[in-house]
Amino acid sequence: MAATKKTKLLLMFPKELTGEPATWVLVKEYDLKINILKASINYNIEGRLLLEVEGEPRKINEGIAYLKRSGIKVEKNGTSTLIDTDRCIGCGMCVAACETGALTLEPYGKVQFSAEKCLECMLCVKACSQRIITNAFDRF
Amino acid sequence: MAKTYREINEKIASGKAVVVDAEEIIDIVKDEGLEAAAKRVDVVTTATFGCMCSSGAFLNFGHAAPPIRMSEIMLNKVPCMGGLAAVDTYIGATSESEDRGWEYGGAHVICDLIDGKSVLLEARSPGTDCYPTKEIKTYIRLDDINEAYLYNPRNAYQNYAAATNSSDRRLYTYMGILQPRYGNVTYATSGQLSPLMNDPKMRTIGMGTKIFLAGAQGYVTWYGTQFNSAKPASANGIPIGGGRTIAVAGDMRAMSTDFIRPGVLEKYGVSMFVGIGIPIPVLDVEMLKCLAVEDKDIWTVLEDYSDRSGADATIRKVNYAELKSGSIMVNDRMVRTSPTTSLMKSKEIAQILKEWISSGEFTLTEPVMSFPENHALKSLKIRKVK
Numbered sequence: 001m002a003a004t005k006k007t008k009l010l011l012m013f014p015k016e017l018t019g020e021p022a023t024w025v026l027v028k029e030y031d032l033k034i035n036i037l038k039a040s041i042n043y044n045i046e047g048r049l050l051l052e053v054e055g056e057p058r059k060i061n062e063g064i065a066y067l068k069r070s071g072i073k074v075e076k077n078g079t080s081t082l083i084d085t086d087r088c089i090g091c092g093m094c095v096a097a098c099e100t101g102a103l104t105l106e107p108y109g110k111v112q113f114s115a116e117k118c119l120e121c122m123l124c125v126k127a128c129s130q131r132i133i134t135n136a137f138d139r140f
Numbered sequence: 141m142a143k144t145y146r147e148i149n150e151k152i153a154s155g156k157a158v159v160v161d162a163e164e165i166i167d168i169v170k171d172e173g174l175e176a177a178a179k180r181v182d183v184v185t186t187a188t189f190g191c192m193c194s195s196g197a198f199l200n201f202g203h204a205a206p207p208i209r210m211s212e213i214m215l216n217k218v219p220c221m222g223g224l225a226a227v228d229t230y231i232g233a234t235s236e237s238e239d240r241g242w243e244y245g246g247a248h249v250i251c252d253l254i255d256g257k258s259v260l261l262e263a264r265s266p267g268t269d270c271y272p273t274k275e276i277k278t279y280i281r282l283d284d285i286n287e288a289y290l291y292n293p294r295n296a297y298q299n300y301a302a303a304t305n306s307s308d309r310r311l312y313t314y315m316g317i318l319q320p321r322y323g324n325v326t327y328a329t330s331g332q333l334s335p336l337m338n339d340p341k342m343r344t345i346g347m348g349t350k351i352f353l354a355g356a357q358g359y360v361t362w363y364g365t366q367f368n369s370a371k372p373a374s375a376n377g378i379p380i381g382g383g384r385t386i387a388v389a390g391d392m393r394a395m396s397t398d399f400i401r402p403g404v405l406e407k408y409g410v411s412m413f414v415g416i417g418i419p420i421p422v423l424d425v426e427m428l429k430c431l432a433v434e435d436k437d438i439w440t441v442l443e444d445y446s447d448r449s450g451a452d453a454t455i456r457k458v459n460y461a462e463l464k465s466g467s468i469m470v471n472d473r474m475v476r477t478s479p480t481t482s483l484m485k486s487k488e489i490a491q492i493l494k495e496w497i498s499s500g501e502f503t504l505t506e507p508v509m510s511f512p513e514n515h516a517l518k519s520l521k522i523r524k525v526k
Contacts, residue, residue, distance in 0.1 A: 089189070089401055089413060090484035096316035096326050105478070108487050127317050129191070129403035129413070131243070 006054045008037070008115055009064070010078025010136070013047035017071055023051070030063040031055055037120050038080055040137050048137055050080055050120065079115040081124065084132040097127035142424040145506045148182045152503050157182040159419075159497045161490040162333050162431060169432040178428040183504065185493040186335040187352070187417040189485035190328055191314065191403050194294035194365060195233040195412045197250050197392060200286040201261065203227055204278075209271035210263035214238070215249045215280075217260070226271055230291070233402075233412040245410030247402035250290070253282045254354075254395050288392040290354065290400075294364035296416050298336035298383035299440050302327040302458055302477075304470060307446035312407035316480050318445055322470050325442060325477040330486035331435045331460035335418040336384050338431050340377035342369075344420050346507025351388065352417030352493045354400035357502065358390025360418075363511040370516035374439050377430070380457065381441045384511070388416065399489065415485055417493035421504050435460035442470065450519075 011022065018041055026032045032055040041047035053060055067074045081102075088110040094103045095111070102117035103124055125133050151157040158181045160168060165184050169177045199220075201210075209226040213219070217237040221230040235246040252259055258279040267274045282288055304325045305311045305318035316326045331337065339345050349360040364385025371379035399415030422428050438460045447453040455470060462468045464483075467476050496502035 090482040091191075091403065091413065092326070092479040092482070093316045093403075093405070095478035096318070096324055096480075099319060099323065101476070105483075108484050110484060123317065126406040129405060129411075130401065131404055 002056045002058070004055055005057050005060065006052060007060060007076065008078045009051045009053055010075040010080070011047075011049040011051065011067060012073040012075075013041065013049070014071060014073075015044060015046055018043050018045065018047045020070055020072065022067060022070065022072060023049070025066060026051075026053065026063045030059045030066070032059060032063055038137050050078055050137075077115040079113075079118050080120055080136040081113065081115070081118055081122070082134045082136050083111060083113055085110055087130055087132045089130060091129050093129045094124040094127045094133060097123040143182065143422065145421060145504055148421050149503045151182055152497055152500055155498070155500050157497060159183045159185065159494045161487070161494055162186045162338050163487075163490075165428075165431050166332065166434055169428065174425050174428055174432070178422055178425045181422050181428070183497055184338065184420050184422060184431045185417060185490045185497070186333060186338045186420060187415070187486045187489035187493065188296055188330045188334050188481060189399070189413055189415045189489060190330075190481035191405070191411040192292060192295045192414045193234050193314065193411045195290070195292040195414055196246060197231050197253075197288060197290050199229050199231065199288050201227040201229070201280060202284075202286050204273060204276055206273050207271045208263060208273035208276055209265050209268055211266065212264040214262045215259050216244065216252070217262075218244070218246050218249050220246075234410050236410055242404055242409045245402065247410050247412035250392070250412070251397045251400060251402050253288065254392055254397050254400065256282060282393060289389055290358070290392055290395065291361070291387070291389045292414060293387050294366055294385045295388050295414055296335050296364070296386050296418075297329065298334075298340070298385065299379050299381055299438070300328040301381045301441045301443040302463060303445045304442055304455065304475065305446045306444045309446075311445055312405070313445055314405055314408050314411065315445065316478070317406070322473065322475055325463070325468060325470065325475050326480050327440070327460070327463045327477060328480045329460075330481050330483055331438055331464065332433055333483070333486050333490055335416065335420075336386070337378055337433060337438055339420050339427075340373070340379075340430060342384055342511055343427065344423070344507070345386065345418060346511055347509035348505055349418065349507050350502070350505045351419075352415070352489055352496070353388055353390035353395070354415050355396035355398060356390045356394035358388055360386045360507075361389045362387040363515075366517060367511065367515055368517040369512060370514045374437070376433055376437055378433070378438055380439050399485070413482065413485075415489050417489040419493060419497055419502070419504055435464060442468075
């Protein structure tokens with residue numbers, strides 16, 4: 001068996017696809033191990049799903065291709081942490097809040113974010129002094 | 141070889157002054173030596189961009205017809221000082237709005253005004269014979285009021301204690317979020333780039349010193365509140381922990397929110413990030429020695445913010461090279477560190493000030509009064525009240 005890898009996918013379901021059993025298909029057809037990190041599906045309105053997906057890299061890519069074919073928007077390295085970096089002043093308040101090292105400061109620079117390291121705890125949303133970090137799932 | 145303010149200003153005026161920032165000077169001194177560098181370099185620029193709660197602005201609204209003597213004043217629902225003359229007020233950066241709490245406060249109003257936005261003014265008065273109006277409601281903008289100047293009673297702290305938390309509870313502080321069980325360390329000041337670290341005894345910074353303030357040319361107007369020039373210091377003269385401070389003022393109309401920003405500190409309140417840059421003249425070798433100071437030689441204390449009893453909560457001494465490295469040892473364990481002062485903005489300001497001086501638009505001022513020595517900090521005594 002080929003080596004597996006882990007990645008985070010943010011799925012955005014348009015209204016007509018909120019009934020699509022995408023998670024089931026990813027498990028069944030593509031043999032992916034799925035951990036649902038966040039879900040907000042409003043049937044017939046809109047949906048968002050943040051998944052941690054583990055499997056063979058080839059299968060992950062095929063799974064992503066299936067999602068896109070179905071009309072679901074997919075963000076690789078997905079996260080619910082949205083940062084408006086243009087407005088970042090590099091104060092460092094979010095870095096103090098982040099216990100996993102997902103948020104760091106560039107030398108003499110702004111905040112840097114690693115979706116891979118993020119556990120989606122959202123404490124940075126509260127910590128940001130400029131209120132430029134938002135939770136993608138808060139809009140529902 | 142000593143230089144005077146006048147000689148340096150003449151060089152600035154003729155576009156020949158050599159100006160570098162407080163980090164660039166470190167390598168120059170290493171390469172050229174103190175004597176040669178003191179001869180060649182004329183001005184060193186310093187800067188900081190941190191949360192400064194003791195900030196605010198004086199505003200004069202102009203008189204309405206018929207006039208009102210405002211005693212209760214709100215700007216965008218943020219309460220302002222009503223204890224001055226009829227249409228004067230002071231709005232403090234940390235004052236919180238009645239409708240949005242700490243999500244919108246005095247610092248936001250100040251920055252909205254600087255950005256040219258309309259701000260709702262609501263004022264009430266008991267009414268007097270000379271000021272008959274009892275209530276007004278209107279929108280104001282920076283352009284249509286009289287004076288509007290930032291006046292910050294305490295900014296640019298010379299040094300500041302770093303923070304950590306030994307308790308089992310997450311703490312929300314003005315030093316940012318402090319994770320339980322020594323989960324992290326936060327620190328303020330820009331270290332080797334910070335104004336008062338580079339002139340530890342305030343030989344060149346005093347009453348009337350012209351500075352970069354929030355994108356404008358401002359001035360040092362007094363020594364800051366909680367000014368402490370009696371604090372124990374390292375051999376280089378820099379106090380270990382909170383030391384000297386300055387009061388500053390400047391015209392809001394010349395400011396830019398690129399260099400002054402409201403800051404929301406969760407479960408603490410509103411504060412304001414204020415960009416300050418101060419030029420320091422290389423008067424002689426002694427001055428240059430101060431200016432060449434490096435992070436590794438600037439020491440502060442690490443304090444446990446879960447102990448607010450007033451007892452000494454110092455855990456260890458730490459220098460800024462360690463703090464800026466990203467982790468330090470706390471009780472035999474490596475703990476991650478992060479700043480509360482923007483190094484990005486501090487550096488940007490030091491570089492802008494350098495350009496201003498190099499291009500001849502900004503000259504240096506000699507202080508008209510030096511600030512007190514051996515001025516110690518008092519604490520509040522709690523006496524029995526009848």
